[in-house]
Amino acid sequence: MKRVASAFAAGLLFGMGLLVSGMTKPTKVIGFLDVAGAWDASLMFVMVGGIAVHLALYKFIVRRPAPLLETEFHLPRQSDIDAKLVLGAAIFGVGWGLGGFCPGPGLTSAVRGGTALVFAVTMAAGMALHAAVTRRKA
Amino acid sequence: MHPFLSALLGGALVGLSASMLLLLNGRVAGISGIFGGLLAPSQDERAWRGAFVAGLVLAGVAAAALAPQAFDAGPVRSLGATAVAGLLVGFGTRLGNGCTSGHGICGLSRLSVRSLVAVMTFMGTAGVTVYLANHVVGGGQ
Numbered sequence: 017m018k019r020v021a022s023a024f025a026a027g028l029l030f031g032m033g034l035l036v037s038g039m040t041k042p043t044k045v046i047g048f049l050d051v052a053g054a055w056d057a058s059l060m061f062v063m064v065g066g067i068a069v070h071l072a073l074y075k076f077i078v079r080r081p082a083p084l085l086e087t088e089f090h091l092p093r094q095s096d097i098d099a100k101l102v103l104g105a106a107i108f109g110v111g112w113g114l115g116g117f118c119p120g121p122g123l124t125s126a127v128r129g130g131t132a133l134v135f136a137v138t139m140a141a142g143m144a145l146h147a148a149v150t151r152r153k154a
Numbered sequence: 155m156h157p158f159l160s161a162l163l164g165g166a167l168v169g170l171s172a173s174m175l176l177l178l179n180g181r182v183a184g185i186s187g188i189f190g191g192l193l194a195p196s197q198d199e200r201a202w203r204g205a206f207v208a209g210l211v212l213a214g215v216a217a218a219a220l221a222p223q224a225f226d227a228g229p230v231r232s233l234g235a236t237a238v239a240g241l242l243v244g245f246g247t248r249l250g251n252g253c254t255s256g257h258g259i260c261g262l263s264r265l266s267v268r269s270l271v272a273v274m275t276f277m278g279t280a281g282v283t284v285y286l287a288n289h290v291v292g293g294g295q
Contacts, residue, residue: 022178023202027209030171030183030255034210035217035224037164038157042230049277049284058157063258065165066172070263073173083180090180091264094251097271104250105257107242109276113283115239116230118254119247120185122240123207124214131229131236138237142244143190151195 019085031124037062040125042116049113165259172260175206184256185210186247235287250276 038044039062047056082088112118117125117135125132155163172183179202181188188203217224231239247253250272252261257276261269 019179020201020205023175023181024205024209026171026175026178026183027206028213029174029209030168030185030206031210031213033164033167033169033171035164035213035221036167037161039164040214040217040224041226043226044157046230046284046288049280050288051281052285052289056157058161061158061161062165062168063262065162065167066169066259067165067263069166069169070172070259073169074176074263077173077177080177083176083178085178086180088180089176091182092251092261092266092268095266095268097268101250101268101272102275104246104248105252105272105275106250106279107246108250108253109246109279109281110283111239111242111244111246112254112276113280114231114242114287115236117236117239117243118185119189119243120210120253120255122243123185123189123210124217125225126211127214127218128225131231131233132225134233134236135240135243138240139244140189140193142241142246143186143248144193144244145241146245146248147190147194 022085030120033066034121034124037065039118039121042131045116045118045121046113168255168259169263172255172263182256182260184252184260186244186253187251187256190244190248231287246276 034040038059044056044059048059078089115135119139122135122139126136175181175183188206191199191203252272257269257272262273
């Protein structure tokens with residue numbers, strides 16, 4: 017139960033951060049990605065702030081033998097640069113530039129309906145499609 | 155607040171959330187991984203994933219009521235373009251094991267080369283897409 021409550025609190029804080037940062041505005045996101053237009057550099061600072069805080073805290077956290085509410089850390093173990101990584105990131109970028117939403121802001125904005133809700137629903141469909149393709153291959 | 159400052163503050167809150175999820179749950183705050191895990195066949199780990207997503211959505215519900223200026227007043231892209239965008243983002247982030255949060259914030263903070271390659275790739279294709287949509291096709295409508 018504690019694990020569920022802490023995940024909920026982290027999700028709430030994450031969503032608040034996205035809302036404060038401007039990431040929930042596709043106009044700003046597209047303005048940030050539009051280097052050839054009237055470039056809006058502000059969203060660069062979302063990454064700066066996020067990495068500064070997480071980089072500083074990360075090494076202290078993983079020095080612990082285990083997280084507070086779980087028996088072990090679940091960190092990505094893959095380190096190879098494969099075609100799936102590059103192709104997947106490339107496809108994601110096209111979608112990000114086309115719609116102006118990445119996954120977090122899409123979910124946080126879904127309540128507004130319209131394009132935000134369409135994005136959240138079709139993103140879920142894209143993820144389910146990937147799960148179906150992966151299962152067929154397995 | 156200056157947009158650079160609000161972006162920095164918002165980013166810091168995201169970094170704090172990622173640190174909190176790692177410290178308490180031992181998990182990486184990658185949204186596509188957390189949300190995508192709910193749509194994958196395996197039934198495990200549904201509770202905390204669902205709770206995290208519920209928190210994300212609830213932050214939006216609160217903002218819609220209290221601070222609607224956190225959202226755009228109207229759509230930037232057409233519904234059709236957005237639907238295609240959603241499919242690409244959903245499929246691409248699962249294939250590439252991460253998005254702006256998992257690779258961009260968490261991966262780069264871990265100094266992961268894999269994440270650096272992913273970030274440079276998706277920033278590049280996103281930039282090219284916006285260039286084509288805004289300056290070649292025109293408006294992306």
